[in-house]
Amino acid sequence: MSKSLEELQELAERNGDAEASTSADAGEEAVSSGTDESTSRLGRTPFSVKGFLLTVLVLTAGLVVGSAVPLLGGVVRYVGLFAAAFALGLVRSRRAYLETAVAGALAAGGAFLLGTLTTGGLVVGTNLLADYGVPVAGVGVTVGALLAVAGLYFGRDLRAGLTRDIE
Numbered sequence: 085m086s087k088s089l090e091e092l093q094e095l096a097e098r099n100g101d102a103e104a105s106t107s108a109d110a111g112e113e114a115v116s117s118g119t120d121e122s123t124s125r126l127g128r129t130p131f132s133v134k135g136f137l138l139t140v141l142v143l144t145a146g147l148v149v150g151s152a153v154p155l156l157g158g159v160v161r162y163v164g165l166f167a168a169a170f171a172l173g174l175v176r177s178r179r180a181y182l183e184t185a186v187a188g189a190l191a192a193g194g195a196f197l198l199g200t201l202t203t204g205g206l207v208v209g210t211n212l213l214a215d216y217g218v219p220v221a222g223v224g225v226t227v228g229a230l231l232a233v234a235g236l237y238f239g240r241d242l243r244a245g246l247t248r249d250i251e
Contacts, residue, residue, distance in 0.1 A: 135180050139187040142168050143232055147195045161195060165228060166235040173239020184236045185229045192228020196221050 143165055150164020151157040169184055 131182055132180070135176075135178075136183045136187060139172060139180065139183050140190060142172055143184075143187050143191040144194070146171075147191050151195065151199075158199065162192070162227060162231055165191065166231045169232040169235025170239040170242075173236040173241075174243050176236075176240075179240070181233055181236060184232045188232025189225045189229040191232075193221060193225045195228075196224040 146164040146166075146168025147161045148164070150167070151161035153160040165188060169188065172180075172184065
């Protein structure tokens, strides 16, 4: 039994060495061909589950804070969404536009559903949602995704400008 375990460990070590040499060869080929190494890496996905959950939480918090403004909460909630995405762009080092777009759409869609179902009572909100829900929700979801991506972009742009050396 222990002999087969040792064989498995040896095989795993050889496999790890082979993968390391393959990725090093790929990096050398990318440098020699003039392409960026980060674009030649296989297996790197543009979507991170942890990053997505963090983004959803931050954008939802921005929506909640924005909607807490009296009399203007329906409009200012989207300013809060933009501000939260802007803050994410300032502090995150990697591009996460896909995560941010999906999270912004989900947060805005959830805020629309909750806002519709809580205004005027459940019966009126349900009738409103049944009659006009899909087009209005589609606009809200699209605006939420666009504002989240724009906020992330401008936050990353400001971060790049603040961290760049002055010539």
